[in-house]
Each structure stands twice: as C-alpha cells, then as structure tokens.
Amino acid sequence: MNASSIVTVAILIFFLTGCQSWQQRPLEDLPPTASLPDRSEPGKAQIWFWDNISGAKVADFTSLESYPDNPTEVGELDSLQLRGNRADSYGAMVQGFIVPEETGEYRFFVSGDDETQFLLSTDANPENARLVASVPSWSYPENYTQFSAQTSGIIVLESGVRYYFQLLFKEGSYDDHFSVAWEGPGLDRRVVSGQYLHSWGAPLYPLDDASKAAYSMGYRVGYVDGNENLSFNPQYPPTDEDQDGLYDNWEVVMGLDPRDSGDANSDPDNDFxxxxxxxxxxxxxxMADTDGDGIPDGVEFAYKLDPLDSSDANQDLDGDGASNLDExxxxxxLDDPDDFPEVAPAHLKGFAGQYFSGMEFVQFYTTRPGENIQFNWAREAPMEGLPVDRFSVRWIGQFEAPHSSGTRSYRFSVRTDDGARLYLDSELVIDRWVNRAATTNSDERALEAEQVIxxxxxxxxxxxDAIAExxxxxxxxxxVIDTMEHVSAPDPQSSHTQDTDADGIPDAWxxxxxxxMYQEDSSAVLNNSGVTSLDAYQSGLNPWTLEQVAEPPSSPEDASPPPPTSTSGSVTVTWTAPSTRTDGSSISLSEIDYYELSYGQSVDRLTETVTVGPAETSYTFDGLSTGDWFFAIRVIDTQGLASDQSEPVSFSIQ
Structure with missing residues (x-):
C-alpha cells in the first residue's frame, strides 16, 4: 500500500473513532431470528368490508367512524381482483405488499364499479403511499382504457423489495367488481396474482429508529455471547463498567480490560x-483480518470494502486487472488504475532448459520447461532436430531452501561430459568449460530458511557420450533434494511484466x-541483421530469426508542438506532454524518458537535435541566424520506444 493509502486509513480512523455502537445494518440483512417479526403472509391479501353504506364514492365509507378499525367483515384474496355481485351498498379496502421479482419499470392499471382508488408506497411504509391509478365512476370488468386516470405513470420497482399498497372501492348498486393489473419486466399486462402478494401485517414492535437499533444491538450482544459460550446477561443495555462504549463481555472476548477505558483507542491486532x-x-x-481474505480490516475499510466479506478480495476495485488482494x-x-502490481510469471516446477546447436549457444532451437537435470543421452541427440554432438543447453531455475528455520548448508553438484558452468545467485561458482569425461564438481552454500536463489x-x-546431471x-x-519439487522457473509462454535483470525484456520472453533472464543482455545481437534483443522484443520479433511472433508494445503518441514563439535570434518551442500511446493506452509522465527536438533550415533536413528531460514542456533555441527554421519533436519512453516525429512547425527569424 502506498503512502497516500496509509494517510487515508489514518484519516478515516480519526473520524470513525468515537462511534460507540454496533454498525446498524438493515434488519433484513440479519439472520431470520433477528428480523422484526410481523404477521404478514405470502400469496394473499386481506380485504375489509363495510356493509350497508349508501353512495358510490370512496369517501362515503372512509369518512365513517368505523373506518378503518371496525369493518363488517374481513376476507382474503389470492389476487388483486374481486369478481361481481357480492352485494350492493358497501365499501371495501384491500391492503398488503407487492413484491416484484425483477427490477425495472412498471405500470399499473385499475378497473372497478363503482369508484376505485389504487395507492402505492415507495417502500413498505404506509405513510409513503400515494394515489397512482383510479376509476372516478365505474368501468367494465378489466377494462383499463375508459378513463386516463385508470393507468399509472412509469414506476421503478426493485426486485425483492416490499411495496405497501392499498385499494379503496365503493359499490353503489347493480354490478360490483374491481381489478388491479400491471406490466413490467417479463410481464405482459395481467392481474396482480398471489405470487407477488404479501398480506398486511403490522410489526409487533415499533418501526422507529431507536427500537430498530435496540433490537439490532440486543441481537448482536446475544450472538457474540452465545458464540463465545459466555453466560447470558439479561441486562439491557449491556454493562460497560469503564464507560468506554465497549460492552464488558465484548472486551473480555477480544482480550481487552473492561475496567480500562483507554483500551478503546488501542489497536492490539495492528490492523489500522x-x-x-x-x-x-x-x-x-x-484478529487483524476478520473475514480471512488476506487483507487487513483497516485496509478494507479505508478502501470502502467490507471487512466481513471475504469475496471482495477477489474483486477488482479500480478495474486495472489486478484483484484487490493482489494489489x-x-x-x-486498490483504487488507482494507474498503480498496479508487477505481475509475476506463472512458475512451473523444475528447470527451464534452452537447447542450442553448437557448443557456444550458436543457434537457438527450443525451450523445454519442467526439466529435471538427470540426462544420459550417451550417443543420441537430446531431441529430434538437434545434432548428436556439438550442442549446448542452458538450464534456468530458482531453488527455495526447504527447511523452515535457521541456516542449513547445501551442496550443489554438476556431473557432465563435456563442459559445465554453474551460477548460484548470479555468481559463477563452477567453470569447467572443457572437453572431458564424466566428472563431478561441487559448491557448498549456507542458506537461510526458505531462501530463494x-x-x-x-x-x-x-x-x-553426452551426460548432464x-x-x-x-x-x-x-x-538428496527433489529438484522437481523445490526448483521452479517461469512459464516461457506466460505474459507478464517481471524483468529480473532489468534489461527491458520480460523474463518469460x-x-x-x-x-x-538473470543477465543484462538487451544489446546482444543473435541474428545476422544487427537487430538487438531489446529491439526484437520491442518489435515483436524472434531475436534469432526476426520472424514476427507477437504484437509489439505500443509506442507513445507524439507531442506535436504549437507554432514556436520568438525573440530576436531565438525561438521558444512549447509542447504538451502526451497522455496516451498510439494504441489508446495511457502513458504517465514517469514512463517518459526524454524528448528529442530536431531542427534545421529545411523542412526535409532537420539535422540538428537536442534532448530535453521529461519534466520540461518548452525549450528555447538561442543564436539562430536569420531565415526560416523548422522544428519537430518526438517522445522516447523508459523502455526505449520512440514515437513518430511530429509534423514540423516553422518560424522566420528576421
């Protein structure tokens, strides 16, 4: 984590400290035993009737003293529909919850005989209900087009959320019926069925914030005490002897002192x-990492991750291709897409063997990963395509000492017919590059536990005979150490950015x-055309054959300068640092090595050059003679990649 991240953590801690209660989470996120119980049931809605009420308007029964608590009759519906001819002169109210299965835009439709009103809340709270559709007098059954008011506007609903609704209906005489239909994601227009209904059930406890917090706190105290096998204490709020905001049982469980108020500001597990x-x-x-995902709690909190959710370690907060844990x-x-970790290559067990014709690595043939150097080829070729004699091999790998503590000594031995060299930690320790019969040479080295060389x-x-062991x-x-278990090498076919020898060419390449990969060899020429290994890599070429084997890395865009300004005999050229490469990928200032400015008095012969550091965006040319001068610029990045030269700009010195 970089310094700015550490500062962020400290600031966040400063503002968080002093919040002396459990984080209050939505009750529906707690286990079922912690949800506020209610009497709501799925698949139905309740209907209340008030009989022997004259008139055909909803207000004729909602204005009665018996409304809403003393209906004449209570029944149930398995859909938002009442089919006709129950009676004359009555009023009805239906209420409950609609729970959509898909998130999206919905529209509601209502029909009824006589006046019918459909109200819908923005949530489960009845106080937020508003009229969304109505029948002002009467309509035919399931006819939703007789009045414009029968159709609601578009209403966005979320999947799985309870929305309180209420339907008010007044029957005068003759036919009596009502229905509520809807349409939305995956639904053509249809009557709202019991699949989406929950009956009305008032909570047994108040819905105010204080009661929710108390219920949540009580649940959490009981949960912690139960998990830790602590004795049940019915006192609420729980005891807090030192008045530091941390209840006593929690302090005991966490190894704190319930009589020391100062430990509320301590950080025993060093998780920030x-x-x-x-x-x-x-x-x-x-426990520094409560959810066990490899990222300390404080780091997760600083980056607005959930320290109780292990799955966010594998997510990619800033979208730079590296997981939060890798970052x-x-x-x-974790939140800066331009700051991402160096991607180490995938390692394969065993050595990677590079095979060449010629005794001095003359012509590269192939690389074989996963090799155990125990070869007795006798008088046969090591593989098809290589000669029986006069060939060479380079095996590359890294050894991790298998002991877990202290220091141990190891003997590294080569037995070859003919020549051999052994490098340990880039040091040449055996140099027997001579023709010889099978001979063993060794070197001993003390290594720390799990040291890698x-x-x-x-x-x-x-x-x-050909022998290599x-x-x-x-x-x-x-x-004898099993080298197939304790030696590994990068996968030559992997794509990564690790460059152990810092020569500008990735290890796998x-x-x-x-x-x-352990020797700076970027300037080596392995072909007959004078192309260096670095140039070949940057061009996507096989450095031996110069065949195209990959797309070359992107070059930076040019930084075309505007027309220069001048004083007598001098010209100042200014430019803007590029922010993208030619392929559209970003380039930061730290990736720019320098600018090269070319100039001359002919647009076709810009023979003079100067170089300018990456922090500069202007340069003044002094002592120029009279006449026309032309200037162009190109950008060279830290890998040696150069942009195309910009279009020349000109200025006339009088």
Whole structure:
C-alpha cells in the first residue's frame, strides 16, 4: 500500500473513532431470528368490508367512524381482483405488499364499479403511499382504457423489495367488481396474482429508529455471547463498567480490560483500526483480518470494502486487472488504475532448459520447461532436430531452501561430459568449460530458511557420450533434494511484466527465446541483421530469426508542438506532454524518458537535435541566424520506444 493509502486509513480512523455502537445494518440483512417479526403472509391479501353504506364514492365509507378499525367483515384474496355481485351498498379496502421479482419499470392499471382508488408506497411504509391509478365512476370488468386516470405513470420497482399498497372501492348498486393489473419486466399486462402478494401485517414492535437499533444491538450482544459460550446477561443495555462504549463481555472476548477505558483507542491486532472502530464495524479486535481474505480490516475499510466479506478480495476495485488482494500484496493502491502490481510469471516446477546447436549457444532451437537435470543421452541427440554432438543447453531455475528455520548448508553438484558452468545467485561458482569425461564438481552454500536463489547450469557436448546431471544435497541431513519439487522457473509462454535483470525484456520472453533472464543482455545481437534483443522484443520479433511472433508494445503518441514563439535570434518551442500511446493506452509522465527536438533550415533536413528531460514542456533555441527554421519533436519512453516525429512547425527569424 502506498503512502497516500496509509494517510487515508489514518484519516478515516480519526473520524470513525468515537462511534460507540454496533454498525446498524438493515434488519433484513440479519439472520431470520433477528428480523422484526410481523404477521404478514405470502400469496394473499386481506380485504375489509363495510356493509350497508349508501353512495358510490370512496369517501362515503372512509369518512365513517368505523373506518378503518371496525369493518363488517374481513376476507382474503389470492389476487388483486374481486369478481361481481357480492352485494350492493358497501365499501371495501384491500391492503398488503407487492413484491416484484425483477427490477425495472412498471405500470399499473385499475378497473372497478363503482369508484376505485389504487395507492402505492415507495417502500413498505404506509405513510409513503400515494394515489397512482383510479376509476372516478365505474368501468367494465378489466377494462383499463375508459378513463386516463385508470393507468399509472412509469414506476421503478426493485426486485425483492416490499411495496405497501392499498385499494379503496365503493359499490353503489347493480354490478360490483374491481381489478388491479400491471406490466413490467417479463410481464405482459395481467392481474396482480398471489405470487407477488404479501398480506398486511403490522410489526409487533415499533418501526422507529431507536427500537430498530435496540433490537439490532440486543441481537448482536446475544450472538457474540452465545458464540463465545459466555453466560447470558439479561441486562439491557449491556454493562460497560469503564464507560468506554465497549460492552464488558465484548472486551473480555477480544482480550481487552473492561475496567480500562483507554483500551478503546488501542489497536492490539495492528490492523489500522482501534478497538472502538472494530466494535462499531462488527470486526474482531483480536484478529487483524476478520473475514480471512488476506487483507487487513483497516485496509478494507479505508478502501470502502467490507471487512466481513471475504469475496471482495477477489474483486477488482479500480478495474486495472489486478484483484484487490493482489494489489494489497503488491503494495499498490486498490483504487488507482494507474498503480498496479508487477505481475509475476506463472512458475512451473523444475528447470527451464534452452537447447542450442553448437557448443557456444550458436543457434537457438527450443525451450523445454519442467526439466529435471538427470540426462544420459550417451550417443543420441537430446531431441529430434538437434545434432548428436556439438550442442549446448542452458538450464534456468530458482531453488527455495526447504527447511523452515535457521541456516542449513547445501551442496550443489554438476556431473557432465563435456563442459559445465554453474551460477548460484548470479555468481559463477563452477567453470569447467572443457572437453572431458564424466566428472563431478561441487559448491557448498549456507542458506537461510526458505531462501530463494537463482540457478543457471550451462552445458555443452562435443563428441561421444553426452551426460548432464545436477543434484542438491542437504548437508545437515544427507538427503538428496527433489529438484522437481523445490526448483521452479517461469512459464516461457506466460505474459507478464517481471524483468529480473532489468534489461527491458520480460523474463518469460527471454526464457522463450534463448536468452538469460538473470543477465543484462538487451544489446546482444543473435541474428545476422544487427537487430538487438531489446529491439526484437520491442518489435515483436524472434531475436534469432526476426520472424514476427507477437504484437509489439505500443509506442507513445507524439507531442506535436504549437507554432514556436520568438525573440530576436531565438525561438521558444512549447509542447504538451502526451497522455496516451498510439494504441489508446495511457502513458504517465514517469514512463517518459526524454524528448528529442530536431531542427534545421529545411523542412526535409532537420539535422540538428537536442534532448530535453521529461519534466520540461518548452525549450528555447538561442543564436539562430536569420531565415526560416523548422522544428519537430518526438517522445522516447523508459523502455526505449520512440514515437513518430511530429509534423514540423516553422518560424522566420528576421
């Protein structure tokens, strides 16, 4: 994590500390036992009737003293529809919840005989209900086009959310009926069925914020106490002897002192959150990574992740292709797409063997990963296509000492017929590059527990028998180390940015094309055309054959300067630093190495050049003679890639 991230964490902690209660979450997010119970049931809605009420208007019964608490009769509906001829002169109210299955735009339709009103809330609260559709007098059954008021506007509903509704209906005489239909995502126009209904059920507890917080707090206290096998304490609010806002049982569980108010501001688990912060968030003060996803709680909180949700470690907050966990482990900012970790290549067990014809790595043939150097080819070729004699091999890998503590000594041995070289940690420790019968040479080295060192074994065969063997022995135990378990090398076919020798060429590319990833060899020429290995990589070419094998990395866009300004005998050229490459990908100022300005008195002969550092965006040319001068610029990045030269601009010195 970079410095700015650390600062962010500290600031957030400062503002969070002092919030001395459990983070209040929506009740529906708590386990079922913690939800406020109610009497609502799925699949139906209740209907209340008030009989023997004259008139055909809704107000004729809603104005009665018996409304809404003393209906004549209560029944149930399995859809929002009442088919006719129950009676004359009555009023009815239906209420409950509609729960859509899909999020999207909905429209409601109502029919009825006589006046019918349909009200819908923006949530489960009846106080937010408003009239959305109505029949002002009467309509035919399921006829929704007789009055414009029968159709609602577009209403956006969310999947799984309860929306309170109320239908008010007044029957005068003759036919009596009503229906409510809807249409929306996946629904053509149809009567609202019981599949989407929940009956009205008033909560057994008040819905005010204080009661919700108390219920949530009580649940959490009981949950923690139960999980930790603590004795039940019916006192509420729970005891807090030192009045630091952390209830006593929680402090005991987390290893704090319930009699020391100062420990509320401590951070025993070093996760960048104080005990008070952890109490507020519901995380554990005795565990730096409560959800076990590899990212400390405080880091998750600083980046607005959930320290109680392990799945967010595999998400990519800033969309730069690296997971949140990889960003944290790579010490890069989780919310900055321009700050991403170096991607290490996938490693394969065993050595990667690079095979060449000729005894001095003359012509590269192929790379074979996953090799155990225990070869006795006798008088046969190591593979089809290579000669029986006069070939060479370079094996590359890294060894991780398998012991878990302290220091141990290991013997590294090569047995070859003919020549051999052994490099340990880039140091040449065995140099027997001569024709010889099978001979063993060794070097011993003390390694710390789990220490990793690079190994390069080079071998050539001249004539007759061909033998190449490499072994590692633990001198403390006498055991021969299984190199297929404890030696690995990058996958030559992987695509990554790791460049161990900092020569501008990724390790996997070097392995794949017969170069040494532990040796700076960017200027090596492996072909007859004078093209260096770095130039070949940057052009996407095989450095031996110059065949196109990949798309070249993008070059930066040019930074075309505006017309220059001048004083007598001098010209100042200014430009804007590029922000993108030619392929549209971004380029930061840190990736620009320098600018090259070319100039001259002929547009076709800009023979003079100057270079300017990456922080500059202007340059003054002094001492210019009279006449026309032409200027152009190009950008060179830190990998040596150069943009095309800009279109020349001109200025006349008088």
């Amino acid at each position: 959150l104080t005990a008070a912060d952890e109490f507020a968030l519901g995380t554990r003060e005795n 944290y482990l790579g010490n890069t900012a 690079p190994i390069v074994v080079e071998y050539y065969e001249n004539a007759y 490499f072994t590692i022995v633990d001198l403390n135990s006498g055991d 070097e392995l794949r094309f017969g170069a040494n």
